[in-house]
Amino acid sequence: MNRLRKSVAAIVIAGGACGAYLGGTALVHNVAFAQQEHQVETTRDQLATTNDLSIAFRNVGKVLEPSVVNIQVRKTVKGGGAGGLPFNDDMLRRFFNNGRKNNENPDNKGDENEQGQGGDDSQGFEQVGTGSGFILEVEGGNTGYILTNNHVAGGATEMVVTLADGRRIDNAKLVGADPKSDLAVVKITADHLIPAKWGDSASLRKGDWILAFGSPFGYIGSMTHGIVSALDRSNVGILGKNGYEDFIQVDAPINPGNSGGPLVNLHGEVVGINTAIASRSGAFSGIGFAIPSNEAKFVYTSLKAHGKVSRGWLGVSIGDVAHNPKEAESFGFKGTTGVLVEQTFPNTPAIGKLQPGDIIESLDSKPIENTLQLRNAIASTAPNTDINLTVFRDGKDQTITLKLGEQPEDLNVVAGANGPLQRGAAGTATADSLGMTLSNVTAELAEKFGLPQGQQGAVVVTVKAKSLAAKAGISPGDVIAKVGNMSVKTAGEASDLINKHDLKKGVRLYVTTPEGSRFVFIEGQ
Numbered sequence: 001m002n003r004l005r006k007s008v009a010a011i012v013i014a015g016g017a018c019g020a021y022l023g024g025t026a027l028v029h030n031v032a033f034a035q036q037e038h039q040v041e042t043t044r045d046q047l048a049t050t051n052d053l054s055i056a057f058r059n060v061g062k063v064l065e066p067s068v069v070n071i072q073v074r075k076t077v078k079g080g081g082a083g084g085l086p087f088n089d090d091m092l093r094r095f096f097n098n099g100r101k102n103n104e105n106p107d108n109k110g111d112e113n114e115q116g117q118g119g120d121d122s123q124g125f126e127q128v129g130t131g132s133g134f135i136l137e138v139e140g141g142n143t144g145y146i147l148t149n150n151h152v153a154g155g156a157t158e159m160v161v162t163l164a165d166g167r168r169i170d171n172a173k174l175v176g177a178d179p180k181s182d183l184a185v186v187k188i189t190a191d192h193l194i195p196a197k198w199g200d201s202a203s204l205r206k207g208d209w210i211l212a213f214g215s216p217f218g219y220i221g222s223m224t225h226g227i228v229s230a231l232d233r234s235n236v237g238i239l240g241k242n243g244y245e246d247f248i249q250v251d252a253p254i255n256p257g258n259s260g261g262p263l264v265n266l267h268g269e270v271v272g273i274n275t276a277i278a279s280r281s282g283a284f285s286g287i288g289f290a291i292p293s294n295e296a297k298f299v300y301t302s303l304k305a306h307g308k309v310s311r312g313w314l315g316v317s318i319g320d321v322a323h324n325p326k327e328a329e330s331f332g333f334k335g336t337t338g339v340l341v342e343q344t345f346p347n348t349p350a351i352g353k354l355q356p357g358d359i360i361e362s363l364d365s366k367p368i369e370n371t372l373q374l375r376n377a378i379a380s381t382a383p384n385t386d387i388n389l390t391v392f393r394d395g396k397d398q399t400i401t402l403k404l405g406e407q408p409e410d411l412n413v414v415a416g417a418n419g420p421l422q423r424g425a426a427g428t429a430t431a432d433s434l435g436m437t438l439s440n441v442t443a444e445l446a447e448k449f450g451l452p453q454g455q456q457g458a459v460v461v462t463v464k465a466k467s468l469a470a471k472a473g474i475s476p477g478d479v480i481a482k483v484g485n486m487s488v489k490t491a492g493e494a495s496d497l498i499n500k501h502d503l504k505k506g507v508r509l510y511v512t513t514p515e516g517s518r519f520v521f522i523e524g525q
Contacts (some may be wrong), residue, residue, distance in 0.1 A: 010326035020074045031442040043275040046428040063268035067135045074158040075127045132214035132261035144193040146186040148260030150177045153184040163173040169518040176303035185303040199269025201292035212252040214261025226252030247289040253287035263290040298380045312381040312404035315348020327521035330508040343517035357393040435467020449477035450514045458494035472522045477484040482510035
């Protein structure tokens with residue numbers, strides 16, 4: 001009987017445990033469900049507030065759209081080529097010329113029909129295109145000033161501006177254009193104009209929301225959004241070597257016809273001017289470039305006031321210390337940033353003030369880290385302005401004060417060395433450790449390599465393939481003017497000095513070409 005009772009008790013206990021288990025499992029599921037249900041409701045509430053971003057986009061659109069315009073342009077272009085654009089790239093030309101909608105091209109002939117209309121190239125041909133712009137200033141109630149790209153409005157013989165409300169303005173006038181920044185200012189006369197507001201492009205950071213406005217493919221009033229992908233994009237190759245490239249890179253969709261439209265932050269302020277896209281097809285591929293507003297302000301003000309841009313001018317060829325720190329070390333410089341003066345041009349403010357080998361560290365007490373900073377700072381300073389440069393020279397920092405000149409229109413035209421070229425002995429020498437053959441500068445070699453009159457030094461005649469000289473970028477026709485700190489006038493002098501150097505520590509050469517001068521640091525194994 002006791003055994004029976006024990007068995008029954010065991011069964012009851014086991015059954016209770018099972019019931020507790022089942023009840024506990026249900027409780028766990030109920031709690032999990034309640035938590036999930038609460039999370040769903042809470043997230044729904046949060047999603048409801050994300051409408052605020054849409055509201056921000058809508059409000060930015062309301063603020064900017066009245067200022068954005070479409071510009072239809074006719075130009076007479078001589079000799080074909082780049083079609084008056086500041087760059088010689090077919091894709092970038094299409095960025096402007098393909099701006100019309102297909103139904104606006106009655107023959108539907110695509111690029112060829114839109115880029116030009118027949119005619120003899122020697123007499124020029126008519127180029128038709130469309131781009132965007134935006135009203136930045138209104139004077140007297142009915143005079144509006146529009147900022148756009150030079151490749152949109154520069155050289156225009158006829159312009160038609162269409163406002164956001166559909167009004168067509170036929171009397172648009174080009175106030176001025178600047179190919180070096182790819183900006184232009186257009187003036188219109190109309191009432192009820194609403195200007196946009198400048199923003200501070202220096203406040204932009206990678207990842208910031210931005211919106212791009214314009215008339216892609218002729219569709220006026222278009223707006224896209226994205227983020228800032230990168231800042232300070234230079235050497236993009238859009239404006240050429242004399243252009244001022246400091247682009248904002250964005251992923252907001254930008255297409256042909258957007259050129260000249262505003263890039264805007266979430267405060268409704270213009271922080272850039274849409275300029276180009278990187279694409280193999282001519283359509284948007286995720287990379288767009290805009291000119292920063294802080295650069296555009298200076299250009300806009302100058303064009304509006306004077307019809308041109310007067311930029312400061314030093315008269316030097318420069319390079320980044322960061323690109324070749326060992327070259328800078330050869331001058332005794334211990335820093336990792338700054339700008340190395342490669343060459344000073346005759347008859348410029350730099351003569352008598354700066355010299356090759358100087359390393360510029362600051363401008364008016366503001367640090368200078370690279371050539372982009374220095375070029376933009378000098379260019380945005382008015383001519384005849386006194387500036388103070390801190391330079392590293394002869395092992396110590398020095399302050400150099402000079403007065404800026406006015407940058408010439410053509411930077412490729414600078415005064416060269418004077419005096420007739422003397423026929424020297426055809427002396428040759430070798431710099432075997434570097435893998436090159438040198439010669440005195442003769443009239444024959446000067447003619448062969450296009451060297452200027454009065455050129456002195458050791459001209460490079462041959463360079464062995466895969467040699468240290470070849471790897472450093474030395475080419476036949478380069479003239480070695482200095483080895484280390486020593487000037488050389490003959491091939492023998494250059495060869496002797498080079499061969500005396502310990503290549504494990506490196507040797508610094510000062511090399512000149514018809515295109516300019518530069519330092520070359522060569523280091524062996």
